[in-house]
Amino acid sequence: MKSDFSKKLEEKVKKTIEKYKMFNKKEKLLIALSGGKDSAALAYIMKKLGYEFECLHINVGIGQFSEFSEKYAKIQSRMLGCNLNILRVKELLGKSVNEISKARPVCSVCGITRRYLMNYFAFKKGFDVLITGHNLDDIAKFYFHNLFNGQITYLSSLRPVIPKEKKLVKKVKPLFFVREEETLKYVSLNSIEFNPIRCPYERFAKTKRYDTILNSIDLINKRFLHSFVRNLSNLIHPKEAEMKTCKVCGMPSNRDVCSFCKIWNRKEPLVI
């Protein structure tokens, strides 16, 4: 019974990877390993499917939560037998994420910083693909959030594959059609340890409040959320806006100076 569920989930992820041509065994793969259950389940499944990869953990410096996150990312990568790269925001940038969050909400600063560092590291170190553990519940909540707030252009980043464009490496989400409860069951059946502490800012996260909508949808039909995400992702088209180049770091940006360099008041490109 145990292996039956696990094998089916591994097969499902394999099909998603193949259907969306996410990557192949010749490409240099980097998995973002947060220490939580989703990216851990993803890395284990990828290992089972025979992929070689390195991992990247970003320690944003949110007290005990971040200490535990790093600890579990280390435990997981040791069990996986794969190389773990660690970027610590405090060491790299002088302050932690919540120390810099004065003008903007901390979740916004944290998101911008993590997304920038993940891509920057992958780009600088020559990885072909950046792989994240976003699950179906995450995607559905982001869809609702962006549809409710009119951020239609943001929707284009919520596809299973975002192809490489200039200095933005290819980003893929192999758990795009995997429910959160499935990754929870997988880590539990396979004795995979993960950070039991929740982020103290989680209750302020904008997407948290959409849980009730997901519950309502599940109450009608447990398969509906899957169809909703699949059909909506088919309606979304890639962004066609012309990208500028950040005057500070030289990475792609919507404005003259990118959000990362602006928030962190950067005067020169980061050296990693």
Place this chain on the structure above:
Amino acid sequence: MKSDFSKKLEEKVKKTIEKYKMFNKKEKLLIALSGGKDSAALAYIMKKLGYEFECLHINVGIGQFSEFSEKYAKIQSRMLGCNLNILRVKELLGKSVNEISKARPVCSVCGITRRYLMNYFAFKKGFDVLITGHNLDDIAKFYFHNLFNGQITYLSSLRPVIPKEKKLVKKVKPLFFVREEETLKYVSLNSIEFNPIRCPYERFAKTKRYDTILNSIDLINKRFLHSFVRNLSNLIHPKEAEMKTCKVCGMPSNRDVCSFCKIWNRKEPLVI
């Protein structure tokens, strides 16, 4: 206070009509008047805005519900001082909608029959625009239903304006951004009578079960449903499938014989 709300709603509908270039005062307009509150509110608002139009009521023959629907459509059109055209399914086709509903669900037969007759009448009588009273709640529920059931092509009919194409007259929905509670308040403030009886099949309607999702969305933010519908309607593109022509009636169809002629076992075009 009373006139304040009413004026604001009339202004909102006016803006929707203008923004989407739904119609102008030179076009020959037909409003589908069901006898219910939404189409009644729409017709009253259109009158206030100075539009000339005729109405069309379709009596599908669902017992007392349909008798009351026709009665209230007559009361409403008399108050509006506009011409009311009535098509009675039993007289036209020999049977009522629920007498024919053996192989298909009654709501499906009713929907196909009403949509066909509305367009057929508008086309045969030379109307430029067919105007229906679908409100924001209806649209949101249809969006969910189609996104959940993978009927992405159906989504393309859920836009504020469906332009004329061959023998399909232009169809518009001026209440696209009006909540159901707004039309209810409008008819009550303006002493507009409407059919108090609910369709006996309503509880079987597929869209009924999405009420809980709409309630969850309203609980988070009362303005979210509006954004959801507006943003999703912007993502939806017109259908590009090539239309065939029904061998029986000569109207546009996806198949050799259209759903209407198939359901009603038609051998020749309807004469109206």
